[in-house]
Amino acid sequence: MSLALARKYRPKSFAGVAVQSHVSDTLRGAIARGRVAHGYLLCGPRGTGKTTLARVLAMALNCENKASDGEPCGECNSCTRIWSGSSSMDVVEIDAASNRGVDDARDLRERAMYAPSGDDRYKVYIVDEAHMLTREAWNALLKILEEPPPRVVFVFATTDPQKIAQAAAPVLSRLQRFDLKRIGTSEIVKRLQSVLGSEDIGAVPDALAMIARAADGSMRDALSLTDQVISIGEGPITSGRVREALGLVAEDEYLAIIDLIAGHRAGEMFETITRLADGGVDFAVFLSGLADMLRAQLAVVLNGKADGITPSALVALTAHRDDFSPGDLLRMLSLLSGIEPQFRRSSQQQLLIEMLLVRFALLDRSISLEEVLQGLGTPNGPQSSSPPAAIRARPYQTLARAAEAPVQVEKTPLYPEPQPAQSSPDWKSEFDQSSKSSANTRLTTEAVREERLARLRAQDPVLDAAVRELDLDLLD
Numbered sequence: 001m002s003l004a005l006a007r008k009y010r011p012k013s014f015a016g017v018a019v020q021s022h023v024s025d026t027l028r029g030a031i032a033r034g035r036v037a038h039g040y041l042l043c044g045p046r047g048t049g050k051t052t053l054a055r056v057l058a059m060a061l062n063c064e065n066k067a068s069d070g071e072p073c074g075e076c077n078s079c080t081r082i083w084s085g086s087s088s089m090d091v092v093e094i095d096a097a098s099n100r101g102v103d104d105a106r107d108l109r110e111r112a113m114y115a116p117s118g119d120d121r122y123k124v125y126i127v128d129e130a131h132m133l134t135r136e137a138w139n140a141l142l143k144i145l146e147e148p149p150p151r152v153v154f155v156f157a158t159t160d161p162q163k164i165a166q167a168a169a170p171v172l173s174r175l176q177r178f179d180l181k182r183i184g185t186s187e188i189v190k191r192l193q194s195v196l197g198s199e200d201i202g203a204v205p206d207a208l209a210m211i212a213r214a215a216d217g218s219m220r221d222a223l224s225l226t227d228q229v230i231s232i233g234e235g236p237i238t239s240g241r242v243r244e245a246l247g248l249v250a251e252d253e254y255l256a257i258i259d260l261i262a263g264h265r266a267g268e269m270f271e272t273i274t275r276l277a278d279g280g281v282d283f284a285v286f287l288s289g290l291a292d293m294l295r296a297q298l299a300v301v302l303n304g305k306a307d308g309i310t311p312s313a314l315v316a317l318t319a320h321r322d323d324f325s326p327g328d329l330l331r332m333l334s335l336l337s338g339i340e341p342q343f344r345r346s347s348q349q350q351l352l353i354e355m356l357l358v359r360f361a362l363l364d365r366s367i368s369l370e371e372v373l374q375g376l377g378t379p380n381g382p383q384s385s386s387p388p389a390a391i392r393a394r395p396y397q398t399l400a401r402a403a404e405a406p407v408q409v410e411k412t413p414l415y416p417e418p419q420p421a422q423s424s425p426d427w428k429s430e431f432d433q434s435s436k437s438s439a440n441t442r443l444t445t446e447a448v449r450e451e452r453l454a455r456l457r458a459q460d461p462v463l464d465a466a467v468r469e470l471d472l473d474l475l476d
């Protein structure tokens, strides 16, 4: 069997790590200047290059022919061994998901005391899934990091730094932290094109975009999916081949469903879904594809363009630009994500999808906030903080909020001292306090309202001007 693409094309240098130049440049610079830290924390979504960067760092630290800019040669005996993940005495990779406990940490501690295999070498511990380590394990590691042995470097990789912050805050303060970026669709496509070019395999750009979307920001997944597509056929990679290999639903199907929703044609949903079911569609895959398409429609409605869809889909979505408001699409996306937890376990997936889509087609289009305010002439209730910029942009809404914000009786100071117009943090904290107190007794009287309004007007001349220009009766 041929070598998996993700392995075969794993970068051998800092420069080769896609997208993460903000991390790789810093690490390379540290190597070049001989200022490598004892501990690093690499955070980021899966498949974004955390382990790869850790290995390149280990290669650079131990390379026999390191370049003056800090890049490893990638060719020497040491580089080759580390790169391939085969036995290198000086690089220890630990998967914390399977070695979480204190015993392993103790073992690690003992092993860390052994010096690297040569005077000019570094011992590098790469701890994957580091958020899985127990508190006890972190405590043991903290002891090492407090007095690190010379030429020992720890690299922790995690998808969930928050968990480490909870379990091991003191350790975090001893690590240099880097946050890796999620890899965008176009970056993944670029990389796939270069890899397939080296493999002498042609590919339609749309097909690669489909793979990239399915990989959801993970370069490793994108390459594995490409392996999967290559394995089922000959010749260039086409959209049809990708759909078949990955069980994806054709873009046209999603666009047809968006047509039905836009046209309120609820009755035709059943037929469409039945056809998809007969075609053997995996509805879980379908659901996430539909979410992508609705998200793209939202992007088109908001700013006229969308990433990661084909030009023909963009044309179709642009045609529906006036059929949906952002509010409509947000409601759909929220309903859609709402059914996801129960969806995978459900034995009635088709029924759930039908109900959802019929509901979409029957959704009353949401009306804008301005329409509501104008129609009712009533305020829209207490809300959370609102910065001055928003006040200038939408005086109606904010005045209404200011007047209706609940006021706590016993809380002192009830009103803060007048602030300069630009003091947004004070605005924020005042409103925050108001909304936090909502569980307590509220006192919303005419007097309070007026006094509050006067105070707000005094604080912000723009607001004051807006109040004068607008009909104040609206507030009462």
Ligand SMILES: [Zn+2]
Pocket: 062, 063, 064, 065, 066, 072, 073, 074, 075, 076, 077, 078, 079, 080
């Ligand atoms: Zn080398």
